Amino acid sequence: MVRTTLRRAAVALAACATALTFTTPAHAAGTYSAFAFSLGSSEPTIYDFINSSTRTLDMTMYELSDSTAVSDLVAAESRGVQVRVILDGTKTSVNDSAYNTLSNAGVGVVWSFSQYVYTHQKTITVDGAESLVLTGNLTAKYYPTSRDYGVFDNDANDVATIEQVFDADYNGTSITPGDGDNLLWSPTDSRSRLLSVINSATSTLDVEEEELGDSAVVDAIAAQAQAGVAVRVVVEHPSSYASQVAQIKNAGGTVVGYSSSTGYYIHAKAVVADYGLPSAQVELGSVNVSTNSFDNNRELGIILTDTGVESVVENGFNSDYSGGTPA
Known part of the structure; x- marks a missing residue:
């Protein structure tokens, strides 16, 4: 039992040290870097990305229950960034607080398009220039114990495609997504x-x-x-x-x-x-x-x-x- 406990503690400590980034070789269409969630009480890498926005920020999130991230979105709207957010409409017990806070602050926030069982996507796009594709939700209570990853992607074709799909989903209209240079989508391919x-x-x-x-x-x-x-x-x-x-x-x-x-x-x-x-x-x-x-x-x-x-x-x-x- 002690050996198992020590082994799991080692896993957690190793995971805390994985906020590493790598830049792609010159032959690729964009630059890409990755990180593992920090296994702490917050995710500064994600907050920094939100706070880097100067013109626009579009977020699709299955679960948003992180007061720091919500405050950062409100602050972005307050400084003149056009912030738009899609939250999954089946997770109202988790998302209601964020939805109400964002709406009251003038942020453009909508419930997900009913065409999908779940809008399970987890993506943030800043200034129409770079997207963050995540495996994890912005649910703070799970940060300390969950394995998750994120990838920053500034490939122009990828970002344009992500934005096209966001516009359609935000407005509740059907679209068959393209794959840009590197993407895959449900419920298509x-x-x-x-x-x-x-x-x-x-x-x-x-x-x-x-x-x-x-x-x-x-x-x-x-x-x-x-x-x-x-x-x-x-x-x-x-x-x-x-x-x-x-x-x-x-x-x-x-x-x-x-x-x-x-x-x-x-x-x-x-x-x-x-x-x-x-x-x-x-x-x-x-x-x-x-x-x-x-x-x-x-x-x-x-x-x-x-x-x-x-x-x-x-x-x-x-x-x-x-x-x-x-x-």
């Missing part, structure tokens, strides 16, 4: 785009997911293990996905898990293929490995190749894999 990353792996495949329920994705992970790719999976509540875990293990992969009862929660949604190779790819965003997430929600993720972002995710993954319980 997120499954096929994620499968392209999984199927690209030739050497290693590391998967860190809160949910593991979609059969097409699990089949692809197992197929890679069967083909000799070194597959490692970290999942929250593996007992909820017993058949999927067994399928991956029987194919030759390894799976470790966490439970919220331990105080450490795998909320991330991320995949790294062929880490350390020039062809290395990373996918992360709001998209869970679930049928609902792929087919019915508004979700956004990003896929990057050989940018350095994969190092941030891989470092977090290795810490979590080492600290997890074999499933």
Whole structure:
């Protein structure tokens, strides 16, 4: 028991030190940097981004329950920034306070488009020039115990696409999103785009997911293990996905898990293929490995190749894999 407690403490300490950033090589269309959530009581990296806005700020957020972030949004509006926010309309118990505070301050805030079961996307775009794509919500009570990542993206095609989709969702109009240079969306192409990353792996495949329920994705992970790719999976509540875990293990992969009862929660949604190779790819965003997430929600993720972002995710993954319980 003492050994387990110490191991989990080490995981948490290692994760606190992962606010690292890497800039992409010159061949890419934009620059990209990543960070892991700090496992503290606040997320200064996100606040700094909000506070950097000078003209516009557009936010889509499944859950917004962070008084600092809300205050920063109000302050941005007060200094002349046009702030617009979409909050998921099914999470009123979580989002009501932020919605009312923003609305009373003159911020343009709306409930999500009813076309989607959940607007689960977590994105902030500043000045129409840079977007922050997150796996985590702005829910302060979960910061100290949740594994999550974020990627800054200033690729012009990505940002323009994110803004086009924001405008449509903010106004409650239908749109079929483009992918820019690096994006994947639900409910359109997120499954096929994620499968392209999984199927690209030739050497290693590391998967860190809160949910593991979609059969097409699990089949692809197992197929890679069967083909000799070194597959490692970290999942929250593996007992909820017993058949999927067994399928991956029987194919030759390894799976470790966490439970919220331990105080450490795998909320991330991320995949790294062929880490350390020039062809290395990373996918992360709001998209869970679930049928609902792929087919019915508004979700956004990003896929990057050989940018350095994969190092941030891989470092977090290795810490979590080492600290997890074999499933």
